[in-house]
Amino acid sequence: MIGEWLDIGWLEQIPVRGSRTVPVEGGEEIAVFRTADNKVFALANRCPHKKGPLSQGIVHGHSVSCPLHNWRIALATGEAQGEDKGCTPTIPVKVSGGRVLLCRASTLKAAA
């Protein structure tokens, strides 16, 4: 049986105000973020500007600042904030029983 959700590990494995990555075979790497208030978000690990690895940015509030040119991306929508325009795909994610779960279908879509 293939479940709807992919279990990728414990919430504690993601640093607070930080992120971890999940490479997808044959597809795009996913960045999973944990904010100061312990919310979890998942985005393609790719800035809409020039593909900077968002997982390596500084996380503040519910945004991440891209490490390459400092665009600010909203974690919930993947949209660039302020003057900048562009959007990175988001992947539904949830925490259940302390485990972080990624939506399988969206993860696959990101891989395609």
Next chain:
Amino acid sequence: MDFYGHDNVEGEVAVDRVDGLPHLVVVGNGMAGCRAVEELLARDAGRYRVTIFGAEPHVNYNRIMLSPVLAGEKTFDEIVINDRAWYAENGIELVVGDPVVAIDRGSKRVTAQSGRSVSYDKLLIATGSDPFIIPVPGKDLPGVISFRDMKDVDAMLAAAAQGGDAVVIGGGLLGLEAAHGLTLRGMKVTVLHIMPTLMERQLDEAAGWLLKSALEARGQTILTGADTAEIFGNGHVEGIRLKDGREIPASLVVMAVGIRPSVALARACGLEIGRGIKVDDHMVTSDPDVLAVGECVEHDGNVYGLVAPLWEMCRSLADGLVGQHSGYRGSVTSTKLKVAGLDVFSAGDFSGSDGAEDIVLRDASRGVYKRVVVKDDRVVGAVLYGDTADGGWYFDLLKKGEDVSAIRDMLIFGQAYAFGGGQADPLEAVAALADDAEVCGCNGVSKGQVVACIEGGATTLDAVRGTCKASASCGSCTGLVEKLLTLTLGDGYAGERAVKTLCKCTSFGHDDVRREIVAQGMKSIPEVMQKLHWSTPDGCSSCRPALNYYLLCAWPGEYRDDQQSRFVNERLHANIQKDGTYSVVPRMWGGLTNPRELRAIADVVEKYNAPMVKVTGGQRLDIFGIRKEDLPAVWADLNAAGMVSGHAYAKALRTVKTCVGSEWCRFGTQDSTGLGVKLEKMSWGSWMPHKFKIAVSGCPRNCAEATIKDFGVICVDSGYELHVGGNGGIKVRATDLLCKVSTEPEAMEHCAAFIQLYREEARYLERTAPWIERVGLDYLKARIVDDDEGREALAARFHLSQSFSQDDPWAERAAGQDREQHAHMAHFMPLAAE
């Protein structure tokens, strides 16, 4: 044995349906069970005959008041909700100290531990929750308890009577109330919390920090990020061991890490269970004759751990039982901490989701932090610390979903302000203040005094600060004083803000922040944000790295670096490249190298398939295209050849360029290479406001380009010319000559003093060139050249700081520290079929 048809037992019980009324049996004599019965009685007292089973040997008491009982503020009798008389008056049969152990839905009977068995027409399960016990060795030792009922309180009081140490595991609501009570009862209490901030589910980082400081001030030890490995003791608990090896002695351990709905009984009789017993909007389970209410239920995917939702559930339940249809729709909850003198409130969603806007008010002198989250003109969440008077008002606005756009500007000041006298804007509110209203709490200056001082000619903020001292201390009233300037001077007041603020999260400039960090002894980022009234809950990518640096500089050896406040390069100790790979630059002291190092670099390039290796403009080699995951292995290989990080990524010392100097060069006057190596060994690893480069040239031909470096040395026959403030970057600036010295040790001391002055006084991301243009060469000369004692003190401070920072970050990573930063969390390989 078959309980259900057992005749002997049956004979002992009051005969069912004695008065012809349907029989309602309640399992659980707690807050929800009894309230449900009260609600039912209020609607139709004659509808059911009621029997209540309770596992505890008590009448129904107010569980939430166990905390005040523990703290000694209340007695058990004072917290009883329904006394014996109430049960008798309402004809309720109460069976205490006898838990129900089985439910047979087929024959509609329940059986208790004693064997007592009764049949029901309607059954109500209200078994509450079970405390969660973390599965560590030693969890069953005597002296390890939870905090759920009166028995636990008795155990705590007995332990406290002996004095000694207590450990509370869990820094949530329950744990903190237990810790508070035990502290008041004379125990030395340590709270262990696995998360970085206390009560993280109800509070944000800022409020959590305030709470922690307040509890510490009351003598508790609070360890966050503390993961329990084991509870140990011989026959009785003696202490606790953390995963990091620390041991904490304890004669009492209270586990308050969470609760789980108590569903065992319901599960055993085949009711539908999710996280709790599944119920509909009238609290009916999957069996129409069985109801459930309280913490043991799951409604619409939610379970609750507070009483307010239970009251709402009980109303819908009773409505359903008497055939009225209301229906429970779920609850929004708010939280208050019941610790005397600490006011904490939170409600709703304060995670700042998309489109939500934070309004933050911080009043450091009163220890107040308020944050209201507004989305689409509606309050969606609130966190209050220190002053919770308006908690109820915000909660009300939240529940009603009221449009707050009209009072948006005044919202954060609370209900009295927002509606008081109907002021439409903050300026009017300030105008309406009485003349003797205190404006500046630190210096006790009233509004009248500030206005008089402005009228007396103090027409700028600085002038006001200088004359009547308002806003001259903590600065929290700056906004008020500025409004008074506007009100008093009208168009004559142009506004200030000549000082560029650190970022848009604060009204303070860099220098103010640095000064206050030292003056007020602030030791953490949340503390600075609170005391200096940050307008955002956790800052931004501009201020976090700056604050991290300022704290690091102010408290060497003491401040713990915040990795998440660092730019990726400084977090991963390598330079990020446009394709997301990294470059690695090992240190080559003074530009010197040897076969062993070169061989190690060559091996790394081959082993990790680095696509390019290049000689940098800083006299060393740069290996490109290394994957994040491979970095620790690359470093381990380079470490093995004796090389350490070149900090090519850091706001720190980068390179020390040298020329060959007197050793070989026919013009060389001094050993420029040797001095360069010494300077690099002295200065590497130090965090600075920006990157810092040094060069030493052996004669004025200046082959090492020392006159465009932050600190440059030009060797001459009679000694060393020391140059400062050069920059070869975006805007080329040649150095200024600071002074000339005659010996190497003097050159080194001047260099150390210069770096330290730069570290202490420049603004974050300000290189030495713009810094010198700002403060002037004369100032530097006065501090470093003319003031011998001052220079020595600066150099001493630099060396002290260096004693804590010269650890090779690569070696630490290669040895496994923070290894996770480099590894993926998981890999996903879609199946072929997908």
